[in-house]
Amino acid sequence: MNPRTGYEWVIEADIRNCFGNIDHGLLLQRIKKLVSDKKILALVRSFLKVGVLDQGQVQLPTSGSPQGGIISPLLANIYLDQLDEFYHNEYHALTDNQRRRLTKQRKPILRLIRYADDFVILVKGNEHDAKQALSDLRDFVRNTLKMELAEEKTGMHSLMEGFNFLGYNFRRGISLRTRKMSTIIRPSKEAEIRFRRKVKEVTSISTTYQTLDDLLRNLNRLIRGWGEYFRYGWVSRLFSKLDYYLFCQVGKWLKKKHKSQAKTCY
Numbered sequence: 529m530n531p532r533t534g535y536e537w538v539i540e541a542d543i544r545n546c547f548g549n550i551d552h553g554l555l556l557q558r559i560k561k562l563v564s565d566k567k568i569l570a571l572v573r574s575f576l577k578v579g580v581l582d583q584g585q586v587q588l589p590t591s592g593s594p595q596g597g598i599i600s601p602l603l604a605n606i607y608l609d610q611l612d613e614f615y616h617n618e619y620h621a622l623t624d625n626q627r628r629r630l631t632k633q634r635k636p637i638l639r640l641i642r643y644a645d646d647f648v649i650l651v652k653g654n655e656h657d658a659k660q661a662l663s664d665l666r667d668f669v670r671n672t673l674k675m676e677l678a679e680e681k682t683g684m685h686s687l688m689e690g691f692n693f694l695g696y697n698f699r700r701g702i703s704l705r706t707r708k709m710s711t712i713i714r715p716s717k718e719a720e721i722r723f724r725r726k727v728k729e730v731t732s733i734s735t736t737y738q739t740l741d742d743l744l745r746n747l748n749r750l751i752r753g754w755g756e757y758f759r760y761g762w763v764s765r766l767f768s769k770l771d772y773y774l775f776c777q778v779g780k781w782l783k784k785k786h787k788s789q790a791k792t793c794y
Contacts, residue, residue: 529687529700529711537651537658538691541665542681546645547600550593551674552576555607575599604645610672615640636661648693658684695719713761723754724773731777736785743781747774
């Protein structure tokens with residue numbers, strides 16, 4: 529997303545019910561290309577065909593890998609690797625000279641970034657190129673993966689508008705420090721709201737039976753996990769704001785626990 533790379537647009541895409549729509553035949557074909565052991569193939573087939581008990585009735589799936597299954601993330605990655613291969617062969621494997629040639633010819637260059645079934649595609653080109661790339665993606669997902677995009681969660685934006693990916697918000701803007709165009713990376717607003725909601729749960733009146741040590745131990749576990757994940761990017765101001773919010777929530781918790789009339793901040 530650095531301005532000098534030339535990428536200007538981003539495609540946000542979401543596959544509708546990805547885990548539930550994996551085609552068993554296509555998946556097993558891909559695994560057979562890499563694995564020749566029939567026992568392993570039979571085991572994978574058993575994982576795919578395992579029944580689901582629902583209200584006393586066993587339902588046998590004909591497609592998909594149940595989300596939450598111990599092997600489902602691996603199988604989904606193997607299946608979606610077809611998407612990686614397509615963009616790698618078409619764009620990622622290009623040499624610098626080939627990229628310069630395409631740029632001179634005003635042809636688009638795409639870059640896929642995927643984590644499991646969450647992915648975005650950066651487009652080096654104009655708005656028309658981005659629309660065409662989105663159309664090509666729909667065709668590939670429908671014809672090759674035998675899946676459909678969730679249209680309500682799929683779209684394209686300029687990098688100046690920004691987008692959310694894996695809990696972060698990415699956008700292009702002016703750096704306050706250098707006053708130059710830069711990539712701004714922050715935790716998304718949704719991620720911040722979820723964190724505040726979790727803190728409220730931990731410090732609710734229903735937890736006042738705990739000791740202060742227990743409360744702080746639970747909060748520290750939450751803070752450490754969230755802070756380690758979101759410590760990248762422009763977060764110092766947000767962390768200071770959340771630090772103050774935590775201080776106030778603990779103060780209110782102490783007031784509830786001891787029924788004191790001490791003032792607390794809000």
